[in-house]
Amino acid sequence: MQEPLALRAMGSFHVGGKLVEISGRQVKEVVFTPGGTPAKFDPNGTYQTGQMYVQYFLPQKERGKVPLLLWHGGGMTGVNFETTPDGREGWLEFFLRKGWSVYNSDAVERGRSSWAMYPDVIPGEPLFLTTANPFERFRIGEPAGGFNPDPAKRKYLPGSQFPAEGYDNFVKQIVPRWTSTDQMIIDAYIAEVDKVCPCVIAFHSQAGQFGFKVAQARPDKVKALVAVEPAGIGDQAKADVLKDIPVLMLFGDYIEQDSRWPTIRKTATDFGDRIKAAGGSVDVVNLPSVGIKGNSHMMMMDKNNLEVAQLIDDWLARKGLAK
Amino acid sequence: MQEPLALRAMGSFHVGGKLVEISGRQVKEVVFTPGGTPAKFDPNGTYQTGQMYVQYFLPQKERGKVPLLLWHGGGMTGVNFETTPDGREGWLEFFLRKGWSVYNSDAVERGRSSWAMYPDVIPGEPLFLTTANPFERFRIGEPAGGFNPDPAKRKYLPGSQFPAEGYDNFVKQIVPRWTSTDQMIIDAYIAEVDKVCPCVIAFHSQAGQFGFKVAQARPDKVKALVAVEPAGIGDQAKADVLKDIPVLMLFGDYIEQDSRWPTIRKTATDFGDRIKAAGGSVDVVNLPSVGIKGNSHMMMMDKNNLEVAQLIDDWLARKGLAK
Incomplete structure (x- = not known):
């Protein structure tokens, strides 16, 4: 208790x-x-179109020097950071209990941010993810044919930390998404930063490009960036704009054996190298290399999710962002 | 503070x-x-289709004998019950501070509950509300032509309690809705009741039919119903099923002068009369008749929203549901 x-x-x-x-x-x-x-x-x-929903929780005893913004990935909402699909404490509550003011949002066109008529307002059509799609694409199970409608027959990656009993609940978090809304999403995140920051931003997957680009647009407002398996990057020509913002990049397990993740990671770490070349500070942590093994792409809900969160909290403290 | x-x-x-x-x-x-x-x-x-998102907050000092479920109306999400559009305390926090465990949800196909392919899974097309629509339909402003894009030129109903400075924020809460999903929504609310209740359910507008029908499906699980301007009712042939569940119906101001609201209210109070004829207990409160004036359909965000919430809290206490 x-x-x-x-x-x-x-x-x-x-x-x-x-x-x-x-x-x-x-x-x-x-x-x-x-x-x-x-x-x-x-x-x-x-x-009304393009607005974004933000929910906030401010702790009585504040330890973070600035608020922490949580930005989820594609096809998802802020629910990712709440209670895990198997009912454990999520990152939102963890960081709140650690004394961070937490702002959790749903990206434009998703969740409580609502969505607008298409193709009139949002170009193109929404994509819907099958129940099998994240199992294979998010390094939870075997990449080809690991998914089975029968939970007992699913082939998880060996040693996977994803909570198997929560997978069918996890897919209830999926929301439709477009691939044409990046600028709308960035504009709304900038509006959040203008309202809430200075701050720290922790962002996941698709939000890789949002986190880096928004920080490039408002470098004075962002005190640190935590890129959790970023699947996108900022403007490479402006990597130097990020030189005064400490960056932590986290990657989970099973990347080398995957068909897509080595490239995704290399794109991100190459971008990190550009920031470093401009005089910036970028720490890349491949979790298995520090003894944290079995993490999927959804590490905020893996069974060791709080161990990963603790690593983030420690890093933020080392960067002088905790009281 | x-x-x-x-x-x-x-x-x-x-x-x-x-x-x-x-x-x-x-x-x-x-x-x-x-x-x-x-x-x-x-x-x-x-x-995955038809799932429903529920967010809960459980107070350290519990005063409610059972949890309170909040069910929003059409074209909306649970955000209705959070901070008001002009930044004041909403009903969710009010009831939480009063010692109720509060479960706030987004109806199926809205907000964090996600939505499914249409017309494949959800029949028909979604409806989108213009920024003018709720202004006239929710008894906020003059019913014909009261809305103007320029906030200074909007014609509010005289004495309106709706926070004028929050209207443009309020419309950011609107989400698309279908008119074909009632059964999916009811099924998910029943799943919530089966998981969370015994409980009290406070429901608004479109959720009138959901609140009454779900209580008819699970009468032993529902200890009281608070129908906030219900725009729908339960199964009339089964009104007697509700005879052991105390019902409070609340209606705001400006109803007599409206083209639709007298009929909507009569449908609801007629249903209440059926429950009473079967031996039930139904309290209908027209707020102006108890001195609470100027309320729109969105009374949970009107300037006197906490006065209305206090009336609900008092009624629940009188029904023996508070410790």
């Missing part, structure tokens, strides 16, 4: 976005609820 | 839903991140 969690404040808000006009559509009559009263429904008009 | 909020626990989970097979689609190659490594993307397979 843990100590009670004492919060100075909690709440939520939306940031960013813009208004878009839709015209020339037919007025409809819609019954919103079966047996309800029909209402005129005019689809023409002004729509 | 308020007291710190002491939580015994907080977290989230998903409940309900089912797996759906999609077949016969073409395999694509997708670059998920600009400059990233192309990945094979096979849309055929099994999809």
Whole structure:
């Protein structure tokens, strides 16, 4: 049984976005609820688009010198950082208990950030992930045919720390995503940074490019970057803009044997090398090399998720960001 | 400055839903991140659909004898009950501070519950609300032409308690919705009740039918129902099933002058009369009649939102549900 969690404040808000006009559509009559009263429904008009939802929890005893922003990856929402799919403490609560003010958000077009008409506002079509897709793509199970609808027949990577009993819950966190919304997402993250920071940003996977690019746009506001298996990078020509921001890059296990992850990691570490060449500080930690083994791409929900979080907390403290 | 909020626990989970097979689609190659490594993307397979996201906060000092479930209305998410759009305390924090364990959710197909392919899985098309729509339909401003893109030119109903400075933030909470998903939503709410209850359920607007129907499906699990401007009702032939569950119905201001709300309210109170005829207990409170004036349909975010919440808390205590 843990100590009670004492919060100075909690709440939520939306940031960013813009208004878009839709015209020339037919007025409809819609019954919103079966047996309800029909209402005129005019689809023409002004729509709010591109906004982002942010939920925050501020600890009574603050230890972090600045807030910690958590940015999830593609096809996901901030739920990634909450309770793990098998019901354990997630990174959000861990960092909160360590004294960090935590801001957890849903990227634009996902979760409580809402999504806009497509292709009118969001170009292209959304992608939906099958239940099998993350099992193979996120280094949870065998990359070809490891997934089976029957949980007992799934082939996990040997020594995997992913909580097998939570996989079917994990896929309930998946949300549709587009591949055309990067700029909308970056704009909203910048709006969050302008509202909340100075801060530390921990970002995962697809948010690799968002974390680095937003820090390049607001270098004075970002005191450290924690890139958790970044699947994208910042503007290479402006790597020097990040030279005063300490960067930690984390990678899990099973990368060498994967068809895609060696390239993804090399792209990220090459970008790190550019930051270092410009005088910056980049620490790359391949978790197996420091004795933390079996991590999937979803290390914030792996069975050893708090061991990884502790490594991040220690690094932030070493960088002088904890009181 | 308020007291710190002491939580015994907080977290989230998903409940309900089912797996759906999609077949016969073409395999694509997708670059998920600009400059990233192309990945094979096979849309055929099994999809998780119909799940629901629930976030919970459990107070250290519990006063409610059972948890309180908050169910939002159409085109919305659980964000409705968090910080108000003008930055004040919402109902979630109010009830938590009053000692209730609070479970706040996003209905199926909205927010962090995700949404599924349509029309394959969800029949029909989603509806998107313009920024003007709730202004007129939710009794915030003048029903015809009260909205103006320029906040200074908006015509609010006289004496409106809706926080005018928060309207443009409020519309950022809007999410697309379908009108074909009622049964999916009910199934997921039943899954929540089966996991969390016995409980009290406070439900708003579209969730009128969900609150009453789910209570009819699980009458032994529901200890009280708080129907906040319900825009739908339960199965009329089974009104007697609710006879042992105390019901509070709340309605705000400006109803008589509206084109739709007198009918919506009469449908609800007629259903209440059926419950009473079967021996049940139904309290209908038209807020203006008890001196609480100016409330819109979104009374959980009106300027007097905590006065309305206090009325609910008092009623629950009178029904013996608080320690």
